[in-house]
Amino acid sequence: MNTRYLSQPLSDDERSDLLFKGDVAVFTRVPAMKALIRFTDSMLRYYLDGNNPVTAHQDMLPGTFLNRIGAAQRDIHNSDEAKSLFFGVLRQCGTDLDDTFYDHFVLRVVPCHPSFEGAWNSAIGHHRDTWGSNIYCQQNWWAPIYGLEPGRSIALYPDYWRRPLANTSSKWSFKEFLSQRSAAPKNTRCAYPSVPQPTEPVDETNRISMDVSPGDVLCFSSAHLHASRINRTREIRYSIEMRTVNRLDLLEGRRLRMWTIPARSRCMAGLKA
Numbered sequence: 001m002n003t004r005y006l007s008q009p010l011s012d013d014e015r016s017d018l019l020f021k022g023d024v025a026v027f028t029r030v031p032a033m034k035a036l037i038r039f040t041d042s043m044l045r046y047y048l049d050g051n052n053p054v055t056a057h058q059d060m061l062p063g064t065f066l067n068r069i070g071a072a073q074r075d076i077h078n079s080d081e082a083k084s085l086f087f088g089v090l091r092q093c094g095t096d097l098d099d100t101f102y103d104h105f106v107l108r109v110v111p112c113h114p115s116f117e118g119a120w121n122s123a124i125g126h127h128r129d130t131w132g133s134n135i136y137c138q139q140n141w142w143a144p145i146y147g148l149e150p151g152r153s154i155a156l157y158p159d160y161w162r163r164p165l166a167n168t169s170s171k172w173s174f175k176e177f178l179s180q181r182s183a184a185p186k187n188t189r190c191a192y193p194s195v196p197q198p199t200e201p202v203d204e205t206n207r208i209s210m211d212v213s214p215g216d217v218l219c220f221s222s223a224h225l226h227a228s229r230i231n232r233t234r235e236i237r238y239s240i241e242m243r244t245v246n247r248l249d250l251l252e253g254r255r256l257r258m259w260t261i262p263a264r265s266r267c268m269a270g271l272k273a
């Protein structure tokens with residue numbers, strides 16, 4: 001797996017070629033990210049009573065933080081403005097939006113202290129998104145809102161690009177996840193996992209903690225094995241993410257060639273153009 005740091009856009013075709021070979025792209029200093037970071041930062045400060053979002057754990061009780069952050073995550077998830085700003089980012093990375101299906105827009109929050117964990121979308125363990133969606137031309141977009149250090153970045157596992165990893169996808173159910181999530185207390189994570197999970201240990205030897213700065217956008221295939229780093233730094237991580245599917249990739253059955261255990265459930269039934 002090579003990481004390609006790019007200062008120019010890639011066409012959908014070029015990007016798919018790169019990702020489905022097993023490489024990943026980091027679009028650097030994407031101008032439209034500035035407005036999206038500003039929008040997200042001001043929303044977070046509003047919900048966190050003006051506290052600095054990355055150190056809010058020093059000023060707030062865990063329950064209060066989780067409630068407020070859950071409300072912020074919901075608001076961003078439902079915000080047409082946030083989505084529209086992110087579409088501007090995708091456009092500047094070279095995506096043809098007329099040929100793009102997309103999933104939800106997510107603000108992920110990874111606290112740096114165990115008592116603050118449990119937000120709606122928080123740290124997530126090793127997985128390939130394809131385990132849950134079963135869409136093999138799906139692509140992931142990921143961007144930090146504030147500065148990162150390796151200990152709170154997203155981790156990718158290049159050794160697993162062509163290496164199988166046993167997992168729970170044959171039993172995992174998206175329907176069950178939705179049902180348990182809606183029954184969970186407001187703004188908290190339910191016990192049922194949001195994606196299938198590995199059933200064997202993951203070799204961490206060649207883990208890569210991605211070096212991505214605010215303003216940059218990481219793009220990788222949904223088949224890349226990835227995970228949130230367990231954050232034991234001094235700051236909370238905030239990142240935004242979205243999954244897309246290109247229409248032509250879908251029609252042509254374009255996809256990576258790799259070994260994986262087929263998933264039974266589909267979770268992108270709600271894809272919207």
Ligand SMILES: [Fe+2]
Binds near residue numbers: 127128129226
């Ligand atoms: Fe993921």
